[in-house]
Amino acid sequence: MSGAQGDAACGDALPFAARGGPVSHALSRVARLHRIAAGKLLRRLDLYPGQEFVMMRLWGAGPVRQSELIRGVGLDPSTVTKMLQRLEQTGHVRRGPDPSDRRAVLVEATERSCSLLAEVTAAWTELEEWSLAGLEPGERQELARLLGKVEANLCVESADCLLDREAAAPGHPAAPECAAEPGPVPG
Amino acid sequence: MSGAQGDAACGDALPFAARGGPVSHALSRVARLHRIAAGKLLRRLDLYPGQEFVMMRLWGAGPVRQSELIRGVGLDPSTVTKMLQRLEQTGHVRRGPDPSDRRAVLVEATERSCSLLAEVTAAWTELEEWSLAGLEPGERQELARLLGKVEANLCVESADCLLDREAAAPGHPAAPECAAEPGPVPG
DNA sequence: CATTTTATCTTGGCTGGCCAACTAATGCGC
DNA sequence: GCGCATTAGTTGGCCAGCCAAGATAAAATG
Numbered sequence: 001m002s003g004a005q006g007d008a009a010c011g012d013a014l015p016f017a018a019r020g021g022p023v024s025h026a027l028s029r030v031a032r033l034h035r036i037a038a039g040k041l042l043r044r045l046d047l048y049p050g051q052e053f054v055m056m057r058l059w060g061a062g063p064v065r066q067s068e069l070i071r072g073v074g075l076d077p078s079t080v081t082k083m084l085q086r087l088e089q090t091g092h093v094r095r096g097p098d099p100s101d102r103r104a105v106l107v108e109a110t111e112r113s114c115s116l117l118a119e120v121t122a123a124w125t126e127l128e129e130w131s132l133a134g135l136e137p138g139e140r141q142e143l144a145r146l147l148g149k150v151e152a153n154l155c156v157e158s159a160d161c162l163l164d165r166e167a168a169a170p171g172h173p174a175a176p177e178c179a180a181e182p183g184p185v186p187g
Numbered sequence: 188m189s190g191a192q193g194d195a196a197c198g199d200a201l202p203f204a205a206r207g208g209p210v211s212h213a214l215s216r217v218a219r220l221h222r223i224a225a226g227k228l229l230r231r232l233d234l235y236p237g238q239e240f241v242m243m244r245l246w247g248a249g250p251v252r253q254s255e256l257i258r259g260v261g262l263d264p265s266t267v268t269k270m271l272q273r274l275e276q277t278g279h280v281r282r283g284p285d286p287s288d289r290r291a292v293l294v295e296a297t298e299r300s301c302s303l304l305a306e307v308t309a310a311w312t313e314l315e316e317w318s319l320a321g322l323e324p325g326e327r328q329e330l331a332r333l334l335g336k337v338e339a340n341l342c343v344e345s346a347d348c349l350l351d352r353e354a355a356a357p358g359h360p361a362a363p364e365c366a367a368e369p370g371p372v373p374g
Numbered sequence: 375c376a377t378t379t380t381a382t383c384t385t386g387g388c389t390g391g392c393c394a395a396c397t398a399a400t401g402c403g404c
Numbered sequence: 405g406c407g408c409a410t411t412a413g414t415t416g417g418c419c420a421g422c423c424a425a426g427a428t429a430a431a432a433t434g
């Protein structure tokens with residue numbers, strides 16, 4: 001500090017929301033709050049925010065190539081690698097080599113993790129309902145639609161985005177619980 | 188892996204978008220893409236995504252108490268501390284003790300950083316326009332409104348959110364460039 | 375005045391997430 | 405067969421961001 005340089009109030013206090021763009025700014029804040037809320041819900045499930053997306057991809061699918069998983073969640077490969085290392089360490093995930101391609105890695109959810117499926121789904125539902133409280137069905141749909149357009153816009157440049165991966169695939173009833181064949185778990 | 192344990196496909200492949208909630212999921216993806224896009228724009232300005240918000244608070248204000256800054260951006264104090272340490276190291280920010288309260292720290296933008304104001308503002312505008320391409324004015328407004336509602340919803344529980352901090356503060360014309368009076372710096 | 379409470383940072387530790395650079399295995403072309 | 409590009413994953417480095425715990429200084433309280 002030491003005063004010798006004079007302060008640097010460049011221009012004075014704009015309303016803040018008026019510079020740049022209200023939507024971008026609101027988006028950042030909402031996303032942060034949303035993530036924090038998700039974190040609180042996931043905490044008791046021994047999951048960190050972000051891991052849910054990976055697990056959701058694994059539940060409901062058998063062993064999956066890591067590359068496919070990466071494409072699915074749309075994150076950086078290194079991010080997924082580290083996340084999987086942690087998920088493996090916490091026992092939510094099992095990894096192994098792919099016999100048909102020795103550089104690939106197969107990933108699958110552990111049986112233990114299956115017990116979380118329902119809870120994570122519930123948490124998501126709760127969070128969704130929470131976030132959208134007071135919004136009418138039409139508004140929710142509109143919000144989803146607008147977010148979709150924004151995502152499409154941002155996608156064009158970002159290069160690595162999913163977009164239209166499961167847009168099709170209509171209503172599976174699908175048991176929310178771990179309904180799959182339990183498969184013999186050797187003692 | 189080794190197949191001996193039986194796979195753990197809990198339930199089968201839901202449409203994914205159908206579980207939890209489409210908005211929450213879309214929100215996460217959009218936020219991520221948005222942040223990446225912001226990062227690309229900020230990169231050349233020697234800023235990392237997130238720092239913009241802090242700098243925006245500093246530009247347009249003289250020396251600010253760190254605690255006030257923290258309240259303003261709504262982040263964790265430790266986050267802001269570290270961010271400021273880096274911003275100080277990169278010369279964007281200057282910090283010094285508050286003579287009137289020796290545990291407080293005063294923060295201000297450096298003159299050097301002032302040259303970024305316009306560029307950051309431009310980047311935000313560009314990003315905003317980019318994200319919202321193809322959306323009509325009505326849609327943009329609607330999106331902002333809906334995001335606002337969601338933020339309000341998430342705010343109630345999050346405890347540390349801003350919301351209505353500068354809702355007041357009417358139109359400062361305010362030069363977008365470093366216009367401020369050089370003013371005496373304490374110390 | 376002494377004690378306790380509160381406010382203001384700071385540090386350490388951990389995750390998510392990115393990029394850049396690297397290894398290893400597969401494929402393709404010659 | 406040999407060599408080169410592509411693909412798959414990993415590692416290291418860095419930053420944002422959180423929480424929990426600690427150090428100081430100010431304020432409240434006895």
